[in-house]
Amino acid sequence: MNETPRTLYWLALSLVGLVIAIYILFPIFWLFLASFKTQAELAALPISFWPEAPTLDAYKALFSPTHQKGQLLDWPRLIGNSFFIAISSTILVVFFGTLAGYAFARLHFPGRDLILGGLLISRMFQGAALLLPTYRLMSMIGLQDSPIGLVLLYSAFGLPFATWIIASSLREIPRELEESAMMDGASRLQSMALVVLPLATPALITAAMWHFVGAWSEFAFASILLESNENKTVTIGLASFVELFTLEFQFVGAAATIVALPIMLVFFFGQRYFTRGLLAGAVKG
Amino acid sequence: MGSVALRNIRKSYGAVEVLHGIDLDIADGEFTVLVGPSGCGKSTLLRSIAGLETISNGEIALDGAVINKLQPKERNIAMVFQNYALYPHMNVAKNMAFSLRLAKQPKDEIDRKVRDAAEILDLAPLLDRYPRQLSGGQRQRVAMGRAIVRDPEVFLFDEPLSNLDAKLRVQMRAEIKELHQRLKTTTIYVTHDQIEAMTMADKIVVMRGGHVEQIGSPLELYDRPASVFVAGFIGSPAMNFLPAAATGGTLVTKSSVSVGKAPAGVDEGRSVIAGFRPEDLRLADSGMPAKVVVVEPTGAETQLMLRMADGDIVFTTRDRISVGPGDTVHLQIEPGKLHCFDAETEAAIRQDAAGQ
Numbered sequence: 001m002n003e004t005p006r007t008l009y010w011l012a013l014s015l016v017g018l019v020i021a022i023y024i025l026f027p028i029f030w031l032f033l034a035s036f037k038t039q040a041e042l043a044a045l046p047i048s049f050w051p052e053a054p055t056l057d058a059y060k061a062l063f064s065p066t067h068q069k070g071q072l073l074d075w076p077r078l079i080g081n082s083f084f085i086a087i088s089s090t091i092l093v094v095f096f097g098t099l100a101g102y103a104f105a106r107l108h109f110p111g112r113d114l115i116l117g118g119l120l121i122s123r124m125f126q127g128a129a130l131l132l133p134t135y136r137l138m139s140m141i142g143l144q145d146s147p148i149g150l151v152l153l154y155s156a157f158g159l160p161f162a163t164w165i166i167a168s169s170l171r172e173i174p175r176e177l178e179e180s181a182m183m184d185g186a187s188r189l190q191s192m193a194l195v196v197l198p199l200a201t202p203a204l205i206t207a208a209m210w211h212f213v214g215a216w217s218e219f220a221f222a223s224i225l226l227e228s229n230e231n232k233t234v235t236i237g238l239a240s241f242v243e244l245f246t247l248e249f250q251f252v253g254a255a256a257t258i259v260a261l262p263i264m265l266v267f268f269f270g271q272r273y274f275t276r277g278l279l280a281g282a283v284k285g
Numbered sequence: 286m287g288s289v290a291l292r293n294i295r296k297s298y299g300a301v302e303v304l305h306g307i308d309l310d311i312a313d314g315e316f317t318v319l320v321g322p323s324g325c326g327k328s329t330l331l332r333s334i335a336g337l338e339t340i341s342n343g344e345i346a347l348d349g350a351v352i353n354k355l356q357p358k359e360r361n362i363a364m365v366f367q368n369y370a371l372y373p374h375m376n377v378a379k380n381m382a383f384s385l386r387l388a389k390q391p392k393d394e395i396d397r398k399v400r401d402a403a404e405i406l407d408l409a410p411l412l413d414r415y416p417r418q419l420s421g422g423q424r425q426r427v428a429m430g431r432a433i434v435r436d437p438e439v440f441l442f443d444e445p446l447s448n449l450d451a452k453l454r455v456q457m458r459a460e461i462k463e464l465h466q467r468l469k470t471t472t473i474y475v476t477h478d479q480i481e482a483m484t485m486a487d488k489i490v491v492m493r494g495g496h497v498e499q500i501g502s503p504l505e506l507y508d509r510p511a512s513v514f515v516a517g518f519i520g521s522p523a524m525n526f527l528p529a530a531a532t533g534g535t536l537v538t539k540s541s542v543s544v545g546k547a548p549a550g551v552d553e554g555r556s557v558i559a560g561f562r563p564e565d566l567r568l569a570d571s572g573m574p575a576k577v578v579v580v581e582p583t584g585a586e587t588q589l590m591l592r593m594a595d596g597d598i599v600f601t602t603r604d605r606i607s608v609g610p611g612d613t614v615h616l617q618i619e620p621g622k623l624h625c626f627d628a629e630t631e632a633a634i635r636q637d638a639a640g641q
Binding site for chain 2: 174176177179180181182183184185186187190194195198199
């Protein structure tokens with residue numbers, strides 16, 4: 001009876017979603033296609049959509065030193081820096097977030113819930129308001145032009161939220177599981193490592209994904225703190241194309257594709273855990 | 286060996302004391318049930334024995350050695366939790382082997398013990414399954430298997446059957462009892478269900494408000510309850526109570542109904558609570574008048590809810606009786622089955638029970 005209206009409803013909804021998706025994805029896709037074009041094709045009229053003669057020249061140029069001609073930054077270096085910063089701070093955030101999250105979820109101490117709430121409030125501060133003080137602070141301790149400085153900074157910014165995610169998920173894990181492990185002969189650390197953390201994997205991966213993506217794509221702090229070319233990150237590399245006197249879109253496209261790749265991979269592989277985490281909570285055993 | 290001695294166990298959360306000095310001796314191999322309404326402290330006491338709660342005062346001894354300062358893992362006590370607490374990411378075999386692996390026992394030894402326990406509990410075909418793939422009863426058995434493989438001095442059970450449906454509960458009750466008869470391991474079992482306590486226990490500890498109300502075998506508690514609370518808690522349907530006073534050698538209620546002969550030791554005029562079990566009543570030509578409110582035949586016996594001037598009472602009989610709602614019947618209490626409690630303290634007035 002109401003089968004048809006429902007189908008129509010979903011059809012309409014999907015259509016709207018599709019339009020929004022195309023609207024958002026089209027420029028990205030166009031840039032992706034542009035990365036396989038030549039400078040000449042990009043400048044030609046009428047504008048071509050599909051590359052006439054797909055070429056990897058733009059990618060080669062980014063990665064081979066002979067093509068750099070002083071205009072392009074050292075992209076392998078930028079990518080290396082970004083990976084170093086994003087991965088190191090993700091490791092720090094997940095490690096300390098797990099310890100702190102466990103404490104918030106399991107131990108009793110005065111002001112616990114207040115502090116846990118405070119962690120969320122700390123996210124309400126606009127990053128821009130912290131730019132200047134952070135710069136002062138970092139130059140005072142001599143880390144203003146250093147990837148290490150960014151690792152510490154991103155970790156500090158990311159830790160509250162990661163702690164919060166992990167603490168909430170650890171709270172869902174029945175206390176009896178740990179008590180049972182302790183009765184079975186486990187120390188607190190063993191019960192955490194062998195029972196709690198395997199069950200909290202979805203939360204840990206969610207926190208790690210969240211932080212990695214944020215750290216990988218952070219621009220504002222990286223751009224004011226990092227000065228020397230050899231310390232810069234991919235986001236600064238992307239922005240630097242704007243300053244070049246000729247806008248060579250095939251390079252922008254190639255660089256943007258490379259920068260987007262890790263994020264896509266993270267979601268591609270992380271999604272599995274993401275859904276598993278959701279399902280585990282939904283089906284009460 | 287696994288004898289447990291509790292001496293003056295006290296436990297406070299801040300200013301609130303939840304255990305007010307518990308003394309209890311449990312012999313090796315004994316099946317002891319802690320029973321009481323929720324909040325009576327029975328689970329806290331059990332968790333204190335396990336080492337999951339620290340006690341504020343007192344002494345817990347296992348085979349004479351004081352263990353209250355030891356970590357749970359150092360006590361050689363196994364516990365089955367109310368929600369089973371199976372490790373969801375491990376299959377049945379791994380769940381059962383967990384403690385042995387932590388103890389770094391050799392692999393073939395672990396395999397043998399797990400197989401043996403699985404055999405006892407009919408879990409052999411399920412060893413590769415994960416907890417989520419098991420039924421409630423199977424999970425319950427895995428939880429027990431996890432305790433058995435360790436061959437501990439003492440088993441603790443914390444309301445293990447409360448998550449099962451009624452039929453399965455009866456079945457598991459018998460399985461746990463059979464298991465105990467086979468392994469003869471000292472067992473302390475917490476429940477709020479007096480039927481479980483009655484059917485399983487060698488010794489029942491009735492708790493209320495952080496105190497031990499009475500300790501005894503199931504039938505001792507049933508036949509000689511020490512207080513109104515125990516009398517009302519043990520037995521189903523519950524014991525009937527009527528306020529009464531000793532007048533001229535008989536117990537008479539407020540509305541001048543004679544309940545029965547005043548037991549020795551009840552002085553003239555003393556206010557008491559008269560108690561009698563539903564099955565200790567019989568129909569008579571004279572006696573306490575009561576109006577039938579509801580008749581509930583169950584086949585084996587028939588249960589009647591009756592209204593007296595002094596309150597409602599329940600009467601059960603195995604006879605086929607032909608009375609209906611609105612009829613008035615007369616009841617007498619079987620000789621020697623009248624319990625008498627002090628109206629103030631609610632404690633049993635003992636001399637009579639001994640005399641009759």
